[in-house]
Amino acid sequence: MPSPKPLRMTRQRRIILDELRQLKTHPAADEVFQIVKRRMPRISLATVYRNLDILSQIGVIQKLETAGLQRRFDGNISPHPHVRCVKCGRVDDMTGDVRPLRPDEIPRAQGYTIHGYRLEFLGTCPQCGEGPGAAQ
Amino acid sequence: MPSPKPLRMTRQRRIILDELRQLKTHPAADEVFQIVKRRMPRISLATVYRNLDILSQIGVIQKLETAGLQRRFDGNISPHPHVRCVKCGRVDDMTGDVRPLRPDEIPRAQGYTIHGYRLEFLGTCPQCGEGPGAAQ
DNA sequence: TTAGTTGCAAACATTTTGCCGAACG
DNA sequence: CGTTCGGCAAAATGTTTGCAACTAA
Numbered sequence: 001m002p003s004p005k006p007l008r009m010t011r012q013r014r015i016i017l018d019e020l021r022q023l024k025t026h027p028a029a030d031e032v033f034q035i036v037k038r039r040m041p042r043i044s045l046a047t048v049y050r051n052l053d054i055l056s057q058i059g060v061i062q063k064l065e066t067a068g069l070q071r072r073f074d075g076n077i078s079p080h081p082h083v084r085c086v087k088c089g090r091v092d093d094m095t096g097d098v099r100p101l102r103p104d105e106i107p108r109a110q111g112y113t114i115h116g117y118r119l120e121f122l123g124t125c126p127q128c129g130e131g132p133g134a135a136q
Numbered sequence: 137m138p139s140p141k142p143l144r145m146t147r148q149r150r151i152i153l154d155e156l157r158q159l160k161t162h163p164a165a166d167e168v169f170q171i172v173k174r175r176m177p178r179i180s181l182a183t184v185y186r187n188l189d190i191l192s193q194i195g196v197i198q199k200l201e202t203a204g205l206q207r208r209f210d211g212n213i214s215p216h217p218h219v220r221c222v223k224c225g226r227v228d229d230m231t232g233d234v235r236p237l238r239p240d241e242i243p244r245a246q247g248y249t250i251h252g253y254r255l256e257f258l259g260t261c262p263q264c265g266e267g268p269g270a271a272q
Numbered sequence: 273t274t275a276g277t278t279g280c281a282a283a284c285a286t287t288t289t290g291c292c293g294a295a296c297g
Numbered sequence: 298c299g300t301t302c303g304g305c306a307a308a309a310t311g312t313t314t315g316c317a318a319c320t321a322a
Contacts, residue, residue, distance in 0.1 A: 096243025
């Protein structure tokens with residue numbers, strides 16, 4: 001297991017992390033970019049991307065869209081749960097059943113009207129197996 | 137409510153739908169393209185995209201990534217549920233608690249090793265409200 | 273006949289990468 | 298002072314769109 005590469009706490013990295021922690025929203029990269037630019041006008045979008053990536057890899061922040069970049073399609077329209085391989089991105093159906101949430105199990109979100117939810121399981125597919133492997 | 141525009145069942149549309157229904161996987165657009173091309177070598181990727189979009193809009197197939205295309209980031213790394221506005225894409229934290237799934241509530245998927253799951257609520261945010269509004 | 277559709281190419285949107293000078297530790 | 302890092306611009310990905318020709322109904 002390679003020892004993790006040493007990280008420097010640069011001004012841009014600190015500001016990105018700082019702003020992200022202040023925000024109650026969950027901004028996309030370019031929103032972070034706009035916000036950070038107010039404190040650091042010459043920062044580049046690439047730096048924001050690089051740092052968001054590094055910070056999420058070391059587990060200091062969360063990257064919400066695990067999904068990869070492509071959309072996937074399902075010829076089966078009945079609602080059913082899926083598994084996504086965290087290594088190769090492949091998606092399959094879950095076999096067993098999952099008990100749906102009862103309405104009273106759905107919490108509030110201020111101002112939101114909740115229509116439903118999406119449950120997706122994460123794991124590694126048979127091809128990718130357990131090993132370290134190239135993630136994402 | 138505008139009456140839905142009449143749709144034609146073209147050869148390409150039929151083949152796309154047909155192939156998608158056969159597949160047990162959940163292919164991305166370019167995989168559908170590769171597959172359909174075997175039966176229709178001159179089909180274009182744009183046609184595949186257009187039809188996947190139309191077919192999912194009329195509810196004949198499912199588009200799995202509701203998320204939009206951008207990744208979002210969260211400065212809070214503790215696992216907690218989110219709400220996503222289906223109209224503007226905004227993401228917020230859920231306030232209440234959601235009971236986590238017990239291990240025995242997690243179904244099998246042949247060959248997969250399940251590491252966890254992701255639960256995301258869908259709704260409309262206060263700004264977007266209930267109305268018809270521009271989705272996605 | 274005629275509106276919805278297609279293929280093609282170009283435009284878009286988002287994320288990643290190569291390069292080199294800059295700066296953290 | 299060496300290595301990681303940042304800025305910039307270009308490339309890579311994935312998806313959408315304009316347009317003239319085509320075709321299902």
